[in-house]
Amino acid sequence: MEWEVVIGLELHAQLATKSKIFSGAATAFGAPPNTQACAIDLGLPGVLPVLNGEAVRMAVKFGLAIQATIARRSVFARKNYFYPDLPKGYQISQYELPIVSGGLVEIDLEEGETKTIRITRAHLEEDAGKSLHEDFHGFSGIDLNRAGTPLLEIVSEPELRSAREAVAYMKKMHSLVRYLEICDGNMEEGSFRCDANVSVRPRGNPTFGTRTELKNLNSFRFVERAINYEIDRQIDTLENDGHVVQETRLYHPDTNETRPMRGKEEANDYRYFPDPDLLPLVFDDGYVASVRRSLPELPDAKKQRFREQYGLSAYDARILTATRELADFFEATAAAAGGEAKRAANWIIGDLTGILNKSGTAIAASPVSPKMLAGMIRRIADGTISGKIAKEIFEAMCHGKGDADTIIERQGLRQVSDSETIERIIGEVIAAHPEQVAGYREGKHKLLGFFVGQVMQRSQGKANPKQVNERLKSRLNESD
Amino acid sequence: MSLTKADVIKIAHLARLAIDEDDIPVSLRDLSNILYFVEKMNAVDTTDIEPMAHPLAATQRLRPDQVTEGNQRTRFQAVAPQVEDGLYLVPKVIE
Numbered sequence: 001m002e003w004e005v006v007i008g009l010e011l012h013a014q015l016a017t018k019s020k021i022f023s024g025a026a027t028a029f030g031a032p033p034n035t036q037a038c039a040i041d042l043g044l045p046g047v048l049p050v051l052n053g054e055a056v057r058m059a060v061k062f063g064l065a066i067q068a069t070i071a072r073r074s075v076f077a078r079k080n081y082f083y084p085d086l087p088k089g090y091q092i093s094q095y096e097l098p099i100v101s102g103g104l105v106e107i108d109l110e111e112g113e114t115k116t117i118r119i120t121r122a123h124l125e126e127d128a129g130k131s132l133h134e135d136f137h138g139f140s141g142i143d144l145n146r147a148g149t150p151l152l153e154i155v156s157e158p159e160l161r162s163a164r165e166a167v168a169y170m171k172k173m174h175s176l177v178r179y180l181e182i183c184d185g186n187m188e189e190g191s192f193r194c195d196a197n198v199s200v201r202p203r204g205n206p207t208f209g210t211r212t213e214l215k216n217l218n219s220f221r222f223v224e225r226a227i228n229y230e231i232d233r234q235i236d237t238l239e240n241d242g243h244v245v246q247e248t249r250l251y252h253p254d255t256n257e258t259r260p261m262r263g264k265e266e267a268n269d270y271r272y273f274p275d276p277d278l279l280p281l282v283f284d285d286g287y288v289a290s291v292r293r294s295l296p297e298l299p300d301a302k303k304q305r306f307r308e309q310y311g312l313s314a315y316d317a318r319i320l321t322a323t324r325e326l327a328d329f330f331e332a333t334a335a336a337a338g339g340e341a342k343r344a345a346n347w348i349i350g351d352l353t354g355i356l357n358k359s360g361t362a363i364a365a366s367p368v369s370p371k372m373l374a375g376m377i378r379r380i381a382d383g384t385i386s387g388k389i390a391k392e393i394f395e396a397m398c399h400g401k402g403d404a405d406t407i408i409e410r411q412g413l414r415q416v417s418d419s420e421t422i423e424r425i426i427g428e429v430i431a432a433h434p435e436q437v438a439g440y441r442e443g444k445h446k447l448l449g450f451f452v453g454q455v456m457q458r459s460q461g462k463a464n465p466k467q468v469n470e471r472l473k474s475r476l477n478e479s480d
Numbered sequence: 481m482s483l484t485k486a487d488v489i490k491i492a493h494l495a496r497l498a499i500d501e502d503d504i505p506v507s508l509r510d511l512s513n514i515l516y517f518v519e520k521m522n523a524v525d526t527t528d529i530e531p532m533a534h535p536l537a538a539t540q541r542l543r544p545d546q547v548t549e550g551n552q553r554t555r556f557q558a559v560a561p562q563v564e565d566g567l568y569l570v571p572k573v574i575e
Contacts, residue, residue, distance in 0.1 A: 017545045024548030033566035034557070038549035042556060053542030075533040082496055084570040097533075131573060141567030269494055274533040282539040 003235050004203040006211070007166050007196055007227060008158035011173055012151050013183040014127065014191040015058045021126050021150035022049030022092065029189050037129070037144035043088035048277055051076075055150040056281065058182035059099045059124050060291045062152060065180055065298055066119055068103030070288050076124075076278040079270045084142050085129035093153075095272040098123035099281065105176070106300060107168040112314050117169055118157040125151050146190075152182070158197065158208065163227035167220050170194055171322075175299050179324050187218055194223055198230045200238065209234070210244040214258055216251045226251035230258050302327055310334060310341035319349050325363045329370055336374030343377045351394055368397045376404035388461050389413050417464040419471070422455075425463065426475055429454045440476050448472065482512040 020027055023040035040047045063070045077095035100122035106114045129144035154173060160166045174192055177183040185192045199211035214230055217223045229251075234244050249258040297305070299321050306317040306327075320330045330348055334341040352373065356366060376393055379385045385393065385408060396407045408414055416422060429451055430437055440447045448469075455468050488508050492499040499507060553566065562569040 019545050019547045019549075024543070024546060026547045026549075034553045034568070035551040035566070037556070038552065039556070040549075044556075050543045051540050052545050054545035056542060080494070084568075084573055132567065133572065136564060136567075136569055136572075138572055139562070139564075139569040140571070140573050141564065142570055143567055271494065276534065278534075279536065279538050279540040280533045 001239070002203045003200045003231075003238075004205070005161055005231050006158045006199045006201065006208055007160035007162075009156045009160065009166055009169060010195040010197070011154040011156075011170065012127075012193040012195075013062075013154065013173075013177045013185075015055050015150040015152055015182055016184055017052055017054045017058070017150055019052060020148035021052050021055050021124065023148055025148065027149050029186075029191075031145055033141075033143040034145060037147055041087070041144055041148040049092065049275075051278065051281065052150060055124060056099070056283075057291055058150075058180070059122065059152055060288060061180050061182055061295065062122060062154075062177065063100035063103065064288070064292050064295060065176060066100075066103035066105055066122075068100045068119060068122070071097060071099050071101065072283060072285075072288075073097065074099040074123075074281045076275045076281070077272045078275045079125075079272055081270060083128070083131075084140060085131045085144070085147065087129070087144065087147065091126060091128060092275055092278070093125035093272075094123035097280075105169070105172050107165065107172050108318055109165065109168060115165065117159050120155045120157050122152055122154045125153055127151050152177075158199075163224045163231070166196060166227055167224045170220060170223060172299075175322055179296060179299055181296075187220075190218065193218060196223065196227055196230075198227055198234070199244070200231060200234045209238075210246050212244065212246065212258075213248045214251055215248060215261065222251055222253055225253075225256055226258055229256060233258065296324070306330075310345070312342065312345055316345045316349060320345060323363070329363050329366070332370035333374050333377070336371050337377040337381075338374075340374075340377045340381050343380065344374065347373060347377065347394070351391070355398055367400065368394070372397055372403050379404050379408065383415060383417060383464065384408065385413060385415050386461070386463075386465055388456075388465070389415065392461075413462065415464050416459055416462045417467060419467070422459075422463055422467055422471055425455050425458050426451075426468070426471055429458065430475060437476065448476070451476065483508055483515065487511075 014027075015021075017027060019025060020041060023038050025038040025041055026036045028036065040049060060070055074094060075097040076092050078090040079093045079095070080090045082089055098121045101120070103119035103122070104116050105119065106116050108114055127146050127149040129142055129147040132141040132143065135141075156169065160169055174185050177192070178185045183191055187193070194217045196214040196217060197211045198214060199209040201207065201209040212230060212234070214226050217226050230249070237244055245260075248261045250261045251258050303314075303317045303321045306312050306320060307314065310317075312320070319326075321327045326348070330344060333344040333348065337344050352366065352368060355361075356363060361367075376385075376390060376397065379393075380387060380390050385404075393404050393407050393413065396402075396411075397404065401407055402410075433451075433454070436447050436450060440451075451472050452465070452468055455463055455472065456465065459468075485504055485508060488499070488504055488511065491511070492507075557563045557566075557568070560568050
């Protein structure tokens, strides 16, 4: 039987506010346990939550960026369950009336294809604390620093059809929240988290199969692996006359499998009701318009502009607009390189990204600045250096040997374009290899590469390759 | 609508209330009476009436995004039954 995969994602983006969603405690990551948990976060008697305006503004910003409906009136609700890292016994969330509903994003698939995914809703809620289960001789340790950190939960429609699509969607959202500067996107610190609802059904079947919810997917790679594992497991179960149980499963990266999460199942009765401590959140069109004016250029628009303004391919434009930092780096390089945008794109996507990935360096900390890269590109464009020498210079710039002009002068890397020198070297090479010359003249034209190589070697890579090619051909075709 | 004994046990469990077997009939009667009263309100036509989220006709005030609460861990942990390394200790919760 042919199976169709159905996936919906719930993303949790930690909003990049300084203080918590309902209290004035700090949200900074990595503070000693419980030093950023105030009376409100602890749920002590008599406290009242007061909503952080910045968290609201960020949620609206997100809604506008995905062309969603921004609720002029939304309501906070209590989601009731008992767990030690949730001191109040309920999480303040939004249920019936979320701040953002509807919306779309376009995701990039392989071979330049795109697909539009609809967003069901995005709502504001508070994060819970953290439970540490080891090292406390039969006890669990609770750190409530994270309790009350603002989250935007973004729920997609079940329109993703493979693990790859799920990852593409997640990457798109990750890029978007960072463009909007509403979330730092740090997945290791848990600032951007993902739960996946996965089911399979016989292709063409209109109803969904039973789904499982996957948790603990804290990297793009784990999302892909966990979903693929789960798809195989469900298909295997169904093809062996079993049935899929609706449950929450945890992904275990060490064994690359998902296993049922025990214990929490019976708790799925949250008895949501409007939180009497909080009034309805209401704002007018003027407020929404003011947030709209603060929107930066978004990835899709930037991608389109890069194609038009710089003549880049869809692929290049997509890579370069993946993050705002990379896009800015490219634009600064292209501007300083005076119209050599395509070359700038190639160097950034190829060599620069290569060395940054290898050393795990962020683009902001690149050892080669846009100005330095542009300086080198200008020397390629004006014929001072060949592409081959440029690689050496690039390497040297990465190792802090100065800018391109300095390296060219110091190491004498200026390309040799004067025809006299090139003719002399070609003459030497021809004289040194009579056998190959005879071979070439008998029709083994593949030997041209050999001669080019010899000339380049003798010129220490500095001869202008285009000139070498042309001159060699003409000299070899002369019959003595 | 009236509740069953099983409903009462489930509700008590969700609210983490210990309820004596002997008290279940009383709770069952009281809770059912509340629902009976709520049901009476169903007779009112509420078409086109926006549900209230709050009894006050007011809207949420927003707070500027500023850190105003400092570290008072020592004071808060003074009333905690058990703490270690700055963490609150609770009976082990994971299976």
